[in-house]
Amino acid sequence: MAGxxxxxxxxxxxxxxxxxxxxxxxxxxxxxxxxxLLHLVDADQVVVAITTVPVRGIxxxxxxxxxxxxxxxxxxxxxx
Amino acid sequence: xxxxxxxxxxxxxxxxxxGTDVWVALPEGAPGSxxxxxxxxxxxxxxxxxxxxxxxxxxxxxxxxxVFEVPGVPVETIDSYRQARARLIDQLRQAGLSExxxxxxxxxxxxQALRRTA
Numbered sequence: 001m002a003g004x005x006x007x008x009x010x011x012x013x014x015x016x017x018x019x020x021x022x023x024x025x026x027x028x029x030x031x032x033x034x035x036x037l038l039h040l041v042d043a044d045q046v047v048v049a050i051t052t053v054p055v056r057g058i059x060x061x062x063x064x065x066x067x068x069x070x071x072x073x074x075x076x077x078x079x080x
Numbered sequence: 081x082x083x084x085x086x087x088x089x090x091x092x093x094x095x096x097x098x099g100t101d102v103w104v105a106l107p108e109g110a111p112g113s114x115x116x117x118x119x120x121x122x123x124x125x126x127x128x129x130x131x132x133x134x135x136x137x138x139x140x141x142x143x144x145x146x147v148f149e150v151p152g153v154p155v156e157t158i159d160s161y162r163q164a165r166a167r168l169i170d171q172l173r174q175a176g177l178s179e180x181x182x183x184x185x186x187x188x189x190x191x192q193a194l195r196r197t198a
Contacts, residue, residue, distance in 0.1 A: 006096045032128040034115045050111050052129060057102040057115025059093040069111040
């Protein structure tokens with residue numbers, strides 16, 4: 001998993017960067033013990049992505065799932 | 081109101097932030113994931129996100145189910161044990177035992193036989 005973002009802070013910053021580039025608003029409606037819940041919202045206030053961002057218990061599988069959840073917006077290797 | 085069911089696939093995996101093994105649950109047909117140091121924590125996390133990952137409001141009933149993938153242990157083995165245990169607890173309850181006593185009896189060390197008195 002060399003080169004793949006793997007901390008919450010890195011992932012959060014990358015999401016903000018890419019959201020700005022794509023004209024999307026980042027919304028964090030809720031937080032659980034292990035996850036920040038994430039909505040990405042377009043200019044028409046439509047939620048275009050739903051996912052959970054790992055805060056603790058950050059495993060390879062959780063990162064792969066997150067990558068896949070936002071791939072349709074940010075492209076295949078957005079976490080690299 | 082229709083009750084929805086959300087199935088989580090559950091695995092053990094090494095956490096990159098702590099270096100310890102944790103439980104991870106991945107919802108089938110829905111985005112996201114949750115994790116927990118213990119199963120109890122994991123179940124709590126799954127309950128906390130179930131409406132969100134399905135895009136449903138919190139007044140919609142959602143039942144959560146788990147499929148455990150433990151290396152070397154077939155899923156069917158875990159499922160059939162849990163079903164047999166649930167049936168046995170039911171029988172113990174019908175025999176007059178409390179829920180707590182029924183569960184406690186099933187965890188007593190070996191050699192403690194249940195004698196039939198009727």
